[in-house]
Amino acid sequence: MTLALNIFTVLAVSAGTFFFLAGTAGLLRFPDALTRLHALTKADNLGLGLIVLGLLPLVERSFGALKLISIWLLVQLSGAIVAQLIADFVRRREPLS
Amino acid sequence: MMPSAALLTDATTAEGFLLVLAIVLPVIGILLLFALGGRYIERIVLFLIPAGLGVAAAVFTAVWRGGQALVYFVGGWEPPLGIALRADGLSAAMMVTVAIVIGGTALFARQEFGQPRGRPEARAPLVFWILLLAIWAALNIIVVGDDLFNLYVALELLTFAAVPLVCLKGYEDTIKAALRYMLFALFGSMLYLFGTVLIYGAYGTLDIVLLAGRVHAEPVAWIAAGLMTMGLLAKTALFPFHLWLPPAHAGAPAPGSAVLSALVVKGSFFLIVRLWFDAMPGLMNFAAAQVLATLGAGAILFGSVLALRQQRLKLLIAYSTIAQIGYLFFIFPLAAIATAGDPWSGFGWTGGWMQLFSHAFAKAAMFMAAGLIAETLGHDRIAEFGGVARALPITTFTFGIAGLSLMGVPPSGGFVAKWLLLQASVMEGQWWWAAVMLVGGLLAGGYIFMVLGKALSSTDVPFEARDSVARGREFVALALALCAVLLSLVPLRPSEFLQIGRPAVPVVAPP
């Protein structure tokens, strides 16, 4: 059981890290602000979600698990809204694109 | 929560609570003024200034009577875990000087920075009084603080109070001067803090008394002392770190200039002395002392020559401050390496401090006089000073007798100081400092007489009659200048009071 959980942790965290890497690559390579934003938010949500999911079995107390999940939720919330704000700003500054 | 067996020979003394009071009183004033606002300025300040003067006098008396330092362990926690306050003779004398200059400044500024009745709270008055009280609190901590980090916080408090004072008028030039001052100060405080960190790492305490027994002449101590000294020199505006001072001190309103020049730069100088003489007594050697004094000599010559070339009175006085700060640094070669006995009983020690006290009174008086002249004329261009003496006889007289101290001519505290320092440099066989002092005195004579000569000359344009209110302020400036003169009553020998509570002759075994 522990082994299975450990394998799960390794897989999930690795997958999460991969998404972060992909997101960073997108941030660096994509041509304009909106697509970069797209890459970044996707990676953030998925990557962090997977990492949190992977870490959950390692947490000893349920309060710790609650903290982990709330971190993810908070990042989701702020990430989504900040992305909106940036997109809004870009749209207003460059109405043509 | 009684302190356990004290590690020190010192323990909280009976009158130690006075030191807390000296710091807390102005702090209460700051909080009250901020909360209650401009309408209460008169009442709060009118209560606090005499109370603070009283506390300073009480500290002075207690040290005088007891013949030993006052000590207070805050919260009952002894160092190294806790913070100690300690007032020796020197601290007590500093505290009284600070209180008198602050008190004088308060009287002088009452009219200029009064909250106008029946009007909404005005900016400059409220800010001025809060800053003045903050400078007072910070300086009181600096003179009695015994913990290097606590002193860092006090140093920052002093800076944060001094910088806005520079640009209180809000003109473009003064804001620029304040920003430059701030950047110098940031540089200085970080270097000081870095040295503090190194000292804690090497010796496990920040208490000055404990450090004296632990510090050895080794690389880490040298690097720490070097960085801290450099940082404090930047705040003291010793040549070649003086660039920020003239525009800052000249740009502040007159009472602000008085406090900045008379007291604020002395705060960081005081810490340099605490560092080398109290915290790290085994570290000072001939070469280090010569370097510091050489910078001082540079300041005297450079500051005086530039003062001579100024066309505006406030800038002239500011450059004169740079020069007069230079003399203070002669204390290092002339007191640190006393040929006979301990440093405290030598001529150099007393001479250095007399220079600080007399300059504090004289410079405060001089900036006030300059403020009154500028107010009357509407400008401070020296070339157009003709007739000032007839219009403002008391102020011109004030400027003159304050000038005596800067030149080092009797009867003045400046004469006592410079005479003692000359004596010390002859006794120590370091005649070169004597030569610099003589040249500095001549140059000071030059710029003082340049101003007086213009002021005494006649003019075709008659002056308008002044307000009668200004007469009171003229007398405040005169009183401070007379304090500098009164210091000449101090006997021309090493002061016993300034030796009270000084540590025994440092004996630091090599590592």
Place this chain on the structure above:
Amino acid sequence: MTLTFIFNVVLVALLLTVATWIIVARAAFSAAVAFVAYGLLLALVWVELSAIDVALTEAAIGSGVTGMLLLGAASRLRETEATAVPAGRPLTSAVAVLCALIAAGLAAIVLFPPSIVFTLAPQAMARLPESGLGNPVAGVLFVYRAFDTLLEKVVLVLALVSVWSLAPDRFWGGVPGLHVYQQPNSVLTLLAQLLAPLGIVMGIYMFWTGANNPGGAFQGGTVLAAMWVLVMIAGLQNVPSTDRRALRYLVVLGPSIFLTIGLAGFLLANGFLAYPPGYAKPLIIVAEAALTLSIGVTLGLLTAGPPERVAR
């Protein structure tokens, strides 16, 4: 070479890269953006150094509020950058050599530490039970060195006075020039509505737990300040005018209560800033509660800047 060590090497490499970028980057705005990232990396270093209290402070104040101030300044000053005249090359090289020498000297001190390691940890721990606190850092801040903490609060009040003093005379007592987001009912409003209640709970929790766990008045107060600024920027609450009595009382509330408790020590305990036996913890909690509130208001006002328009 353990995995943790490799992580630390990467962390330090990143930290130094970002720091170098902050110093050499062409645009001040990108340097300020990098500074926020730098602060977060630094907070990780503090975690690695087992100084969680400092990590929280660094993240909240060092990176968060300081970063916000710097970003604001850099964006307002953007058009002035072209006019700055860089220092000459010989001077720059000389200073670079000098700074490298200083850094090398300091590095030598790190590499060859003194043979005796001094620490106050045993003394601090031995006397901690007297205060009833469980967090030794809180013990240092509110018991052994409470005087530093009190003075630092006065420094904050003074910094606020100084910042306000830069207002032109006609705006004294007016409203700070915080830039409010122009579009009402945007997603920012939503963020403020969702995040602010959570953040306030978080800030109070951080102060409350600080007596026994990492946290405390500074960190909690900073979170409160951030929430308040967010609410103001989102336009949910007006930026208050600086002549409001209540605002001034809130700023001095914490320092005043702390000072009062300190002075009461003269009568009730072993002197200034000493606590009567058995009452140390409740008194510290009271002081910290007031300080958290005052820090929140003061930091918020410092971020908002000097008054820039007349109160309505």
Place this chain on the structure above:
Amino acid sequence: MMNAITLFGLCGPALVGLGLFGLITNPQPVRKILAFNILGSGTFLLFGVIARRGAAAGLDGDPVPQALVITGIVVAFAATAMAIALLLRLFEETGRASLNSSNPNNASETTDAS
């Protein structure tokens, strides 16, 4: 031997060097303020390493330096806030944000009747 603590300990001096360099050479005040913060964080980091090396009595570090760093961070923040406020005010007055100054003797009257 190189361990993580020494690594962080070396990071401190490097940051101090960088910060000093930026503080002295960069002409823009806002960059000087940034450099001051780097200088400060290097100082604090070294203090943190000293604290970590003082681990004893069941603690992972000496709490005294840790507490001092917290106070230091707050004071450094206050300094930054003040410096930035000054800089922004200068910018509003002059439209510029540099200290390239004129001779103080030529400066406009700063000592008029006040």
